[in-house]
Amino acid sequence: MIEIKNVSFRYNYEREQLSGISLTVRQGEFVVLTGPSGCGKTTLTRLFNGLIPHFYEGTLSGEVYVGGKNAADLQPWEFGKLVGSVFQDPRSQFFAAVVKDEIAFGCENYGILSNEIQIRMKEAARALQIEPLLARHLLTLSSGEKQKVAVASVQAAKPTIYVMDEPSANLDMAATKELMEVLKKLKAAGSTVIIAEHRLYYLMELADRVVYMKNGKIECSYTSRQMKSLSKDRLSEMGLRTTTLSWDVNKIITGLTGEEPVLRVQNLAVKAGKSSGLLLLDVSFCIKPGEILALTGPNGVGKTTLARVLCGLVKEKSGKILYNGTGVKASRRCRHAWFVMQDTDSQLFSESVLGEMTLGKKLESTLLEKAEEILNELDLWEYRERHPASLSGGQKQRLTLAVALMQQTPVLILDEPTSGLDGRNLERVVQCVKAQAASGKAVLIITHDHELVQKVCTRIVYLQKGMLFKDFCLHADSYPLAVDCMLGIV
Ligand SMILES: Nc1ncnc2c1ncn2[C@@H]1O[C@H](COP(=O)(O)OP(=O)(O)OP(=O)(O)O)[C@@H](O)[C@H]1O
Numbered sequence: 001m002i003e004i005k006n007v008s009f010r011y012n013y014e015r016e017q018l019s020g021i022s023l024t025v026r027q028g029e030f031v032v033l034t035g036p037s038g039c040g041k042t043t044l045t046r047l048f049n050g051l052i053p054h055f056y057e058g059t060l061s062g063e064v065y066v067g068g069k070n071a072a073d074l075q076p077w078e079f080g081k082l083v084g085s086v087f088q089d090p091r092s093q094f095f096a097a098v099v100k101d102e103i104a105f106g107c108e109n110y111g112i113l114s115n116e117i118q119i120r121m122k123e124a125a126r127a128l129q130i131e132p133l134l135a136r137h138l139l140t141l142s143s144g145e146k147q148k149v150a151v152a153s154v155q156a157a158k159p160t161i162y163v164m165d166e167p168s169a170n171l172d173m174a175a176t177k178e179l180m181e182v183l184k185k186l187k188a189a190g191s192t193v194i195i196a197e198h199r200l201y202y203l204m205e206l207a208d209r210v211v212y213m214k215n216g217k218i219e220c221s222y223t224s225r226q227m228k229s230l231s232k233d234r235l236s237e238m239g240l241r242t243t244t245l246s247w248d249v250n251k252i253i254t255g256l257t258g259e260e261p262v263l264r265v266q267n268l269a270v271k272a273g274k275s276s277g278l279l280l281l282d283v284s285f286c287i288k289p290g291e292i293l294a295l296t297g298p299n300g301v302g303k304t305t306l307a308r309v310l311c312g313l314v315k316e317k318s319g320k321i322l323y324n325g326t327g328v329k330a331s332r333r334c335r336h337a338w339f340v341m342q343d344t345d346s347q348l349f350s351e352s353v354l355g356e357m358t359l360g361k362k363l364e365s366t367l368l369e370k371a372e373e374i375l376n377e378l379d380l381w382e383y384r385e386r387h388p389a390s391l392s393g394g395q396k397q398r399l400t401l402a403v404a405l406m407q408q409t410p411v412l413i414l415d416e417p418t419s420g421l422d423g424r425n426l427e428r429v430v431q432c433v434k435a436q437a438a439s440g441k442a443v444l445i446i447t448h449d450h451e452l453v454q455k456v457c458t459r460i461v462y463l464q465k466g467m468l469f470k471d472f473c474l475h476a477d478s479y480p481l482a483v484d485c486m487l488g489i490v
């Protein structure tokens with residue numbers, strides 16, 4: 001289905017990002033591409049769906065065959081007929097305004113009859129449990145909901161080859177399981193599937209092959225059995241995440257300060273949209289300096305909306321937000337809390353990575369030293385002159401965190417800071433967050449990432465159906481509850 005022979009590629013003005021890649025994917029094969037952030041996974045998938053050379057310009061050499069045809073002779077619409085793609089950032093692939101039109105869009109392009117489109121749309125929506133969202137505007141969806149819609153759209157179109165770039169990045173555990181079921185069906189139907197991923201645990205039963213990339217090259221390739229037998233040390237040496245869903249009880253971090261809360265949320269009620277009902281009904285909790293709190297709960301429960309209220313981007317319907325014991329009105333909350341959003345593109349404004357770090361600040365040598373130190377910690381210093389838009393998904397994600405580390409606010413809110421990160425970069429984020437907490441900041445992390453929670457969080461706040469359902473410190477005794485929260489089975 002796919003044959004890549006000795007392919008090298010370099011984006012304009014950049015060093016080579018793919019070097020001498022050869023890869024064959026047979027019909028019906030299920031291949032997982034993995035490797036450290038920036039190693040070239042997304043770039044490789046862009047060869048399969050024709051985005052290279054049709055959208056991304058650069059220098060390409062070698063031969064690419066897709067569906068038995070020389071890719072050099074294929075027009076973009078011909079790629080579209082063969083290959084269905086789910087991008088790393090689902091927002092960038094939406095064409096329609098409303099969910100059901102988006103799911104139908106791919107089918108319409110394939111010339112499928114409208115009766116059949118309706119059947120497929122319903123099937124795909126059921127498989128991903130997004131039936132209640134069909135009439136909704138795409139812009140109003142949570143990030144996990146958007147990701148499900150993107151997967152449903154390709155599933156409904158039934159292309160010959162499926163190419164998905166980190167399709168689980170924003171999904172909670174239950175939704176990841178639904179995704180796994182969808183993928184299982186695609187495999188059973190004999191489809192060819194290629195997935196670029198950092199989270200390997202949900203793919204281990206499905207993958208025929210795991211291809212490990214590093215620095216633009218294919219380093220090695222494993223069967224999933226071989227992959228599963230790699231030791232934790234070997235995986236971390238390779239910069240990968242674990243292949244199983246396990247928590248080591250001994251590693252749970254505890255530690256709280258006895259100080260007064262820096263942020264107190266009292267009986268907060270928030271509406272989802274202007275004309276819709278209450279999303280958060282009555283939420284109260286507080287966070288102290290030095291605490292690292294995991295805010296978790298199912299996709300669409302209102303975690304991001306809560307964070308937006310805390311930093312004043314959304315107004316509450318009722319309730320109080322107190323910073324250091326004083327009620328703060330929405331327009332002033334950004335002085336107290338810095339929010340790193342999930343959508344990295346909407347918060348990168350400068351022409352260069354270094355410019356982003358110093359944006360709006362007086363350029364003093366201490367500031368530049370701090371920026372250099374942080375960029376080094378997050379392995380971004382070599383990209384300091386690069387335009388932020390040209391970074392890989394994981395690089396952008398680390399840059400938005402790096403910018404947050406430049407700020408002075410006593411509260412730091414991070415929305416899914418590790419969703420697209422490999423094991424090594426996850427560790428880098430962990431170290432940065434620990435240092436922030438040690439310096440007296442309160443860190444609130446919205447996350448579905450169980451590895452992150454285990455490595456760094458001291459407390460879990462779990463939202464369900466608009467209410468704060470659980471709020472507890474992490475220690476050996478609360479371990480089973482923590483696992484249930486991360487699995488979404490409380
Ligand atoms: N205008 C609107 N009308 C109706 N519902 C809306 C509107 N805007 C947002 N919502 C809904 O509010 C819910 C909260 O979204 P939010 O992004 O806060 O969830 P989340 O818990 O962060 O989810 P995720 O884990 O998927 O990121 C979602 O179900 C979303 O669809």
Ligand SMILES: Nc1ncnc2c1ncn2[C@@H]1O[C@H](COP(=O)(O)OP(=O)(O)OP(=O)(O)O)[C@@H](O)[C@H]1O
Nearest residue numbers: 011037038039040041042043390391392393394395
């Ligand atoms: N449009 C672009 N222009 C210039 N360089 C780019 C562009 N897109 C990606 N790159 C660079 O190519 C390299 C590979 O990026 P790619 O997105 O393929 O990595 P990745 O393995 O998918 O990373 P991640 O896991 O972080 O998503 C990175 O160093 C990235 O900065």
